[in-house]
Amino acid sequence: MLFRCLSSQAQLLTLAAFLGLSACSRSSSPATSGTEVSPLQSTFNTDWEFVRDVDTTMGPSLFVRADKSKSWATVMLPHTPRLEPVVTAEKQWQGISFYRRFFRVSAADTSRRVAIRFEGAMNEADVYLNGRRLMRHQGGYLPFTVELTPYLQVDAENCLVVKLNNQDNQAIPPGKPLKDLDFNYYGGLYRPVQLLVQDPLRITDAVEAARPAGGGILLHYENASAQQATLHIQTEIRNGHRTARPAKLRTVVLDADGKEVASTTTDAPLLTPGGATSVKQTFSLASPKLWSPSQPYLYRVQVAVLDEKGNSVDQQELTTGVRTIRFAPDGFYLNGQKTRLRGTNRHQEYPYLGYALSDEMQYRDAWKIKEAGFNFVRCSHYPPSPAFLQACDALGLLVMNSIPGWQFFGDAAFQRNSLQNVRDMVRRDRNHPSIVIWEAALNETDMSKPFMDQAHQAVHEELPFPTDVYTCGWMDYAYDVFIPARQHAKAPDYWHKYNKQKPILLCEYGDWEYYAQNAGFNQTAYSGLKESERTSRQLRGQGERALQQQALNFQEAYNDNFVGPAIGDANWLMFDYKRGYAPDIESSGVMDIYRLPKFAFYFYQSQYGPVPDALGFGKPMVFIASYAQPTSSRQVRVYSNCSEVELQLNGRTLARQQPDKDRYSNHLAHPSFTFTLPKFTAGTLKAVAYQNGKAAAEYTQRTPGPAHHIQLTFDKSGRELTAGRQDAVFVYATVVDAQGTPVPDATSAIQFAATGNAELLGDNPVKAEAGIATTLLRAGSTPGAVSVTATASGLPDAKLELRSVKPQ
Structure with missing residues (x-):
């Protein structure tokens, strides 16, 4: 998020005294896309104190810094109440926790509006200031703002306390007890917190304003094309002064290079004390660059409130993409072009940290989804971090945004909260160009028709536009688009014969039908496989054959999805994750929980390209889905997005051939390539991919030898390890042979150590x-050199040098 400092030095010094910060404090996140915030604010993520599993009585000692009755730990946000084991019979932590923050306010700041905004507080939050409870908020996935101004102590220490309860609560979606839930929701202040210090004459917040199609800034395009687009901007201004105030609204649209392409200044109606008004502005953009997955072009919109003297007293900046969307029974149309939705599902969980991800970690997840060849992601089964959506805007990922829910339909209180989730989700995220559809439905839940009607209507009330607004639900009622899972219908036809005049999008496939319903009913070749062999739930450590089976399952299902009217699909799923109802990892991800790819990752990557997009994704690629070991199959499957592949063994060409034409490939843009080896021969397999007769990509797989040493790498995925943000990266210790080939059957215990301003x-x-041990390295508060070492019995030590950087 980009924020600007006030031009008045006096105001800056006042703010500095208030926050205890430098005179010009500015956030370090990327430019906001859809999420609106104040120009003057602190991220307020440092110097918190935390305690859990203590007496829940809200006594006076909670608000006294000198209190020694509890073991307060100093923490930064985002924060998780407990580092959770990756695999354990013990359930994740649930209970009561407290966060508190001390700060001071100068007398000069009493004329300003002071509030605090929580992006995510799981799951029920009680907010107190100086012993007074100001708000109770139910729901852990969407933001809320608490007004502090009337209750602040001037020239004295204030104490803000947040009491969090993430125990089961059937009134708060998803509602289902954790022990029965197919995912985990964790605890804590797990997303950033902002302290807002605003002029009383200000732009409102859409969620806080709580008005249909109101509050904040609302963008909408009409008649958008490559020749022209009309941009409508509605901005709500509130007057918190005790007297009426005139105001103007100055709005500027900039292109990606910072060049002004449109601007206007509009008089607002005279604002009565405490009153609010919406100012509408219209811009004509000539020859706009359209936003799409292949070219995610973003404009910047700067909106400033001017007082009667022409001074800017509040301003916001957000990014926007010019695009049109249309869902029809025959397809999804983006900017008038029929586009197949090639998607995946994503849970936001990390090992150990649960939900407490930095903005950079959110970006890296989006990067991996794009790198895997997907153009679409479903946010299963709750609204994601705004930072993830900003990354989708920037990287070119189409998004299905979803409310919290899974196989549970609660009482009237639950339904009220769920419908509020629909509205708050749309209000928070409505300006993101990446979001093309709203899942205003409870996943795999037997919802009532009145509930579905209200949820569908809520989206359209919040976005009252004749085009570009679509709802979806897993039941074929009320919603604009029908999104069943593949397994919700029976084999062998599944949804091939769906004939209603409604778009159908398969929101899950590739897992359950191979796990629990006589997997492979569609494939006679599977008849001799054990249930454990034909499932898509395969850990990387289960071996080459398991990973090949998972990849084949996804290929078979993805290929089959092209039969019939489905306009696209989303596989289950991108990353392995943990569940409340089982102690093991749900392992149907195409990457594991540490974000390491399985063979299926490369199958999907082969379905994009071979012409790179504007960001370089979709380049020519080729991958050999084999470890080239004595136990490996003589049938070698190769994935590539090119037209021909040559397979060499120890420098000798075995074959150069066209793609497969089997039942698993006949509808694919880029079928796989299957080669048959005459016999096993140790050495080097090399695949060379050709496009237009020229070598375009190659991949080498050597037969692994004995373990020789460790190679250390870390996962960057478009973002450096960033200091002062609770940012963490995966560090991978790969056991390799003398030639540097990973040893896939290595199970060495590897000890990690780190020096510098970072922690493991x-x-x-x-x-x-499968030859790789993973640790999580978190940067400290200041940038600098970090060193990681890895040691294992019988192997030489390995060392990795890297640097954490300043926030962007």
């Missing part, structure tokens, strides 16, 4: 899985 999180030592 989670298990240590870590047992290698």
Whole structure:
């Protein structure tokens, strides 16, 4: 998020005294896309104190810094109440926790509006200031703002306390007790917090304003094309002064290079004390660059409130993409072009940290989804972090935003909260160009028709536009688009014969039908496989054959989804994750919980390209889905987005051939390539992919030898390790042979150590899985050099040098 400092030095010094910060404090996140915030604010994520599992009585001692009755720990946000084991019979932590923050306010700031905004507080939050409870908020996935101004102590220490309860509560979606839930919701202040210090004459917040199609800034395009687009901007201004105030609204649209392409200044009606008004502005953009997955072009919109002297007293900046969407029974149309939705599902969980991800970690997840070849992601089964949506805007990922819910339909209180989730989700996220559809439905839940009607209507009331607004639900009622899972229908036809005049999008596939319903009913070749062999739930450590089976399952299902009217699909799923109802990892991800790819990752990557998009994704690629071991199959499957592949063994060409034409490939844009080896021969397999007769990509797989040493790498995925943000990266210790080939059957216990301003999180030592042990490295408060070492019995030590950087 980009924020600007006030031009008045006096105001800056007042703010500095208030926050205890430098005179010009500005956030370090990327430019906001859809999420609206104040120009003057602190991220307010440092110097918190935390305690859990203590007496829940809200006594006076909670608000006294000198209190020694509880073991307060100093923490930064985002924060998780407990580092959770990756696999354990013990359930994740649930209970009561407290966060508190001391701060001071100068007398000069009493004329300003002071509030605090929580992006995510799980799951029920009671907010207190100086012993007074100001708000109770129910729901852990969407933001809320608390007004502090009337209750502040001037020239004295204030104490803000947040009491959090993430125990089961059937009134708060998802509602289902954690022990029965198919995902985990964690605890804590797990998303950023902002302290807002605003002029009383200000732009409102859409969620806080709580008015249909109101509050904050609302963008909408009409008649958008490559020739012209009409941009409508509605901005709500509130007057918190005790007297009426005139105001103007100055709005500027900038292109990606910062060049002004449109601007206007509009008089607002005279604002009565405490009154609010919406100012509408219209812009004509000539020859706009359209936003799409292949070219996610973003404009910047700057909106400033001017007082009667022409001074800017409040301003916000957000990014926007010019695009049109249309869902029809015959397809999804983006900017008038029929576009197949090629998607995945994503849970936001990390090992150890649960939900407490930095903005950079959110970006890296989006990067991996794009890198895997997907153009679409479903936010299963709750609204994601605004930072993830901003990354989708920037990287070019189409998004289905979803309310919290899974197989549970609660009482009237639950339904009220769920419908409020629908509205708050739309209000928070309505300006993101990446969001093309709203899942205003409870996943796999037997909802009532009145509830579905209200949820569908709520989206359209919040976005009252004749085009570009679509709802969806897993039941074929009320919603604009029908989104069943593949397994919700029976084999072998599934949804091939769906003939209603409604778009159908398969929101899950590739897992359950191979796990629990006589997997492979569609494939006679599977008849001899054991249930454990034909499932898509395969850990990386389960071996080559398991990973090949998972990849084949996804390929078979994805290919089959092209039969019939489905306009696209989203596989289950991108990353392995933990569940409340089972102690093991749900392992149908195409990457594991540590974000390491399985073979299926490369199958999907092969379905994009081979012409790179504007960001470089979709380049020519080729991958050999084999470890080239004596136990490996003689049938070698190769994934590529090119037209021909040559397979060499120890420098000798075995074959150069066209893509497969089997039942698993006949509808694919880029079928796989299957080669048959005459016999096993140790050495080097090399695949060379050709496009237009020229070599375009190659991949080498050597037969692994004995373990020789460790290679250390870390996962960057478009973002450096960033200091002062609770940012963490995966560090991978790969056991390799003398030639540097990973040894996939290595299970060495690897001990990690780190020096510099950083810390290691989670298990240590870590047992290698499929030759790789993973640790999580979190940057400290200041940038600088960091060193990680890895040691294992019988192997030389390995060392990795990296640097954490300043926030962007």
